[in-house]
Amino acid sequence: MCLAIPGKILSFDDDGGALKMAKVDFAGVTKKICVDWVPDVKIGEYVLVHVGFALNIIDEQQAEDTLRALREMGELLDDEIISDEDEIKNRRNTAR
Amino acid sequence: MSDDILEKLSCPVPFSNYEKVLMAHGGGGTLSQKLISKMFLTQFQNPYLNLLHDGAILENAGNKIAFSTDSYVINPIFFPGGNIGELAINGTVNDLSMCGAKPLYLSLGFIIEEGLLMDELWRIVQSIKNAADIAGVQIVTGDTKVVEKGKGDKIFINTSGIGFIPDGRNITPLNCKAGDKIILSGKIAQHGMAIMAVREGLNFESEIVSDTAPLNHLVEEMFSVSNRINVLRDPTRGGISSTLNEIAQSANLGIMIEENKIPISAQVSAACEIIGLDPLYIANEGKLIAIVSSDDAENIIDKMRTSKYGIDAVIIGEVTEENKGKVVMKTMLGTKRIVDMLSGEQLPRIC
Amino acid sequence: MKFIDEYRDEAAAKLIATKIADIITKPHTIMEICGGQTHTIVKYGLEQLLPKEITIVHGPGCPVCVTPVESIDKAVEIASYDNVIFTSFGDMLRVPGSKKDLLSLRADGKDIRIVYSPLDAVNLAKENPEKKIVFFAVGFETTAPANAMSVKLAKKLNLKNYSILTSQVLVPPAMELLLSSPSTKINGFLAAGHVCTVMGYHEYIPIAEKYKVPIVVTGFEPIDILQGIYLAVKQLEENRFDVENQYARAVVKDGNIPAQQLLKDVFKVVDKQWRGIGKIALSGLALNDFYADYDAENIFDLQVSSFEENSLCIAGDILQGNKKPFDCAAFGKTCNPEHPVGAPMVSSEGACAAYFRYAKV
Numbered sequence: 001m002c003l004a005i006p007g008k009i010l011s012f013d014d015d016g017g018a019l020k021m022a023k024v025d026f027a028g029v030t031k032k033i034c035v036d037w038v039p040d041v042k043i044g045e046y047v048l049v050h051v052g053f054a055l056n057i058i059d060e061q062q063a064e065d066t067l068r069a070l071r072e073m074g075e076l077l078d079d080e081i082i083s084d085e086d087e088i089k090n091r092r093n094t095a096r
Numbered sequence: 097m098s099d100d101i102l103e104k105l106s107c108p109v110p111f112s113n114y115e116k117v118l119m120a121h122g123g124g125g126t127l128s129q130k131l132i133s134k135m136f137l138t139q140f141q142n143p144y145l146n147l148l149h150d151g152a153i154l155e156n157a158g159n160k161i162a163f164s165t166d167s168y169v170i171n172p173i174f175f176p177g178g179n180i181g182e183l184a185i186n187g188t189v190n191d192l193s194m195c196g197a198k199p200l201y202l203s204l205g206f207i208i209e210e211g212l213l214m215d216e217l218w219r220i221v222q223s224i225k226n227a228a229d230i231a232g233v234q235i236v237t238g239d240t241k242v243v244e245k246g247k248g249d250k251i252f253i254n255t256s257g258i259g260f261i262p263d264g265r266n267i268t269p270l271n272c273k274a275g276d277k278i279i280l281s282g283k284i285a286q287h288g289m290a291i292m293a294v295r296e297g298l299n300f301e302s303e304i305v306s307d308t309a310p311l312n313h314l315v316e317e318m319f320s321v322s323n324r325i326n327v328l329r330d331p332t333r334g335g336i337s338s339t340l341n342e343i344a345q346s347a348n349l350g351i352m353i354e355e356n357k358i359p360i361s362a363q364v365s366a367a368c369e370i371i372g373l374d375p376l377y378i379a380n381e382g383k384l385i386a387i388v389s390s391d392d393a394e395n396i397i398d399k400m401r402t403s404k405y406g407i408d409a410v411i412i413g414e415v416t417e418e419n420k421g422k423v424v425m426k427t428m429l430g431t432k433r434i435v436d437m438l439s440g441e442q443l444p445r446i447c
Numbered sequence: 448m449k450f451i452d453e454y455r456d457e458a459a460a461k462l463i464a465t466k467i468a469d470i471i472t473k474p475h476t477i478m479e480i481c482g483g484q485t486h487t488i489v490k491y492g493l494e495q496l497l498p499k500e501i502t503i504v505h506g507p508g509c510p511v512c513v514t515p516v517e518s519i520d521k522a523v524e525i526a527s528y529d530n531v532i533f534t535s536f537g538d539m540l541r542v543p544g545s546k547k548d549l550l551s552l553r554a555d556g557k558d559i560r561i562v563y564s565p566l567d568a569v570n571l572a573k574e575n576p577e578k579k580i581v582f583f584a585v586g587f588e589t590t591a592p593a594n595a596m597s598v599k600l601a602k603k604l605n606l607k608n609y610s611i612l613t614s615q616v617l618v619p620p621a622m623e624l625l626l627s628s629p630s631t632k633i634n635g636f637l638a639a640g641h642v643c644t645v646m647g648y649h650e651y652i653p654i655a656e657k658y659k660v661p662i663v664v665t666g667f668e669p670i671d672i673l674q675g676i677y678l679a680v681k682q683l684e685e686n687r688f689d690v691e692n693q694y695a696r697a698v699v700k701d702g703n704i705p706a707q708q709l710l711k712d713v714f715k716v717v718d719k720q721w722r723g724i725g726k727i728a729l730s731g732l733a734l735n736d737f738y739a740d741y742d743a744e745n746i747f748d749l750q751v752s753s754f755e756e757n758s759l760c761i762a763g764d765i766l767q768g769n770k771k772p773f774d775c776a777a778f779g780k781t782c783n784p785e786h787p788v789g790a791p792m793v794s795s796e797g798a799c800a801a802y803f804r805y806a807k808v
Contacts, residue, residue: 366448
């Protein structure tokens with residue numbers, strides 16, 4: 001529930017099998033994956049793969065937005081990032 | 097039954113809650129350890145065996161000789177990067193090297209299942225010859241048996257070997273001290289994942305190849321820099337975590353490693369992610385772990401990186417006073433956790 | 448790996464941890480309900496980065512752990528037949544049944560194989576027409592479509608020797624059960640990201656409203672989980688109880704429609720027994736009548752009876768987040784990964800196994 005890994009669509013199988021399959025690349029390891037549930041996926045896009053099936057197309061814009069939100073959070077806190085775990089745990093925002 | 101009660105029994109199966117031997121008993125993790133320590137060692141005790149190193153160190157007329165044995169039962173017998181033949185040679189060559197010995201002479205025993213193709217046997221024999229030449233060892237004695245179809249698994253191979261240990265070398269975890277550096281000679285989990293790629297139907301169209309290799313030349317390069325090498329081990333079954341745990345227990349010291357420092361190829365890492373296996377527990381065949389004096393660590397690494405099988409050598413951690421007998425890892429997030437011994441067989445996760 | 452490495456960044460983790468520490472003013476208990484998230488939290492020691500006001504509890508999100516003993520016994524019975532190739536995901540092999548587990552049955556010589564995908568089991572059925580191939584179809588909503596697809600494909604290929612033994616569970620009923628308990632301590636939820644990739648998250652909106660708990664759809668990498676916790680804590684501090692989507696790169700509100708349609712085509716919703724918890728109404732999936740011929744329980748004459756759990760095992764309390772593995776008298780002693788007493792010690796997603804393996808220093 002669930003080991004799903006992002007992989008990049010390299011090519012589609014056109015052997016007319018019962019399922020629509022694609023060759024998906026995971027950082028240099030390739031595997032044939034069923035893409036029946038992501039009919040609009042294109043070559044070069046990333047999909048989330050679970051037990052041999054693509055569950056969804058990864059929204060690269062959303063991924064970038066998530067990381068950008070993190071970076072912006074970082075800019076606001078620039079001087080204040082605490083690197084010691086104990087300090088993080090004990091910190092209180094006394095200004096509230 | 098508690099372990100205490102069991103230890104007092106003289107029954108030939110003194111320890112086990114298991115009626116039968118499981119695959120995990122050969123896996124290199126806790127169950128293997130228990131089988132060996134509680135059933136075998138209790139029967140065969142002697143000072144050579146009790147050290148529990150990769151090979152026994154024997155003395156004769158002032159010379160130190162290392163003696164080691166290993167059996168190879170791998171399936172499939174041909175895999176990306178090699179076959180059972182070279183594995184059998186490199187494995188025993190490496191066990192001898194891990195004693196600080198220069199491997200010289202090997203025995204070779206075949207147990208062949210009726211029906212094995214002659215062509216396959218020939219390919220294996222050629223690989224054995226090739227591997228022996230590269231390692232610089234000679235096969236000086238051997239044995240051949242054939243068993244009925246269904247009673248073997250194509251071919252099993254046993255190799256035993258001897259080598260001489262030059263003066264000045266003293267490999268034992270008991271020499272470790274806090275502050276010693278832990279060296280790993282290269283990228284992990286290649287062999288195990290190469291095998292997984294072929295076996296159990298987990299097929300990848302990839303180029304993960306076994307890292308089977310003879311390490312004796314690399315070890316000699318290391319000793320040319322310094323004799324202050326306290327431990328040498330090749331982390332085969334059970335992966336680097338099992339080996340490090342064994343060392344920590346034998347030395348009764350702690351080991352601290354850093355996740356960020358552990359080298360792994362992107363492909364092997366991806367394959368582990370896909371199947372849901374932890375690379376720390378996956379077998380290596382052409383890698384070594386060395387624990388060396390901190391003064392010499394950098395020089396040893398530099399020398400290793402000039403050698404074919406040591407180009408990715410790196411310091412991954414150090415020996416500590418704290419957490420005796422345990423392996424602690426600083427994760428890539430900077431938090432700390434215990435790296436436990438493998439228990440049972442590592443089964444792929446679904447979730 | 449892209450879309451993984453960025454979410455394991457140390458600086459980002461510490462950044463979010465600092466932010467959480469900044470905004471928190473009172474204690475909160477947050478439950479995550481996915482074994483994959485349990486695994487990440489314990490493996491990366493995320494609790495070491497959180498302020499002491501936050502308590503993370505692990506819910507029944509491990510399908511291996513909640514598979515009833517009766518299902519394991521049925522699997523063992525089926526796998527004992529000589530003309531059967533029994534296939535399964537890896538973790539299921541070690542789960543103890545009332546007498547045996549599949550791993551020791553394999554040691555007895557029965558043909559039991561680990562597969563990566565149910566499609567591999569269908570291929571085995573094609574390649575071995577003289578054998579009966581049975582696949583142990585375990586999982587939450589993430590895995591259900593794959594299990595369904597294997598049956599649909601087998602029927603399309605007119606395979607007569609393929610069947611599945613089902614133990615499929617649904618998340619929302621379990622969440623409702625936990626939240627409706629009078630002794631619940633749960634203030635907020637991290638919803639399982641990949642379940643939501645399939646099902647979307649509209650089902651959680653009425654739950655959030657009814658029980659007034661924030662629910663954050665969360666991914667599986669350490670940064671995802673920290674961010675999910677941050678968003679949940681922010682809502683709790685602001686007295687909001689909305690459904691938010693942290694895992695927007697993989698989840699949309701409506702989920703994956705073709706996968707959901709497949710579930711409707713192949714399965715029906717049924718009452719289901721959860722190991723350690725009991726029966727939860729309408730919380731499981733079983734094959735519908737159109738696919739009855741692919742249901743292993745119809746093909747094999749199974750003699751399994753119900754089973755009393757070992758009283759030592761407090762899996763129920765652990766799966767409901769009321770206790771932690773350390774609270775169990777058997778933890779690490781009579782119960783450990785080599786000799787598991789209960790299911791949460793078997794699967795590496797189970798809380799007990801995760802705590803055992805990734806013990807804090």
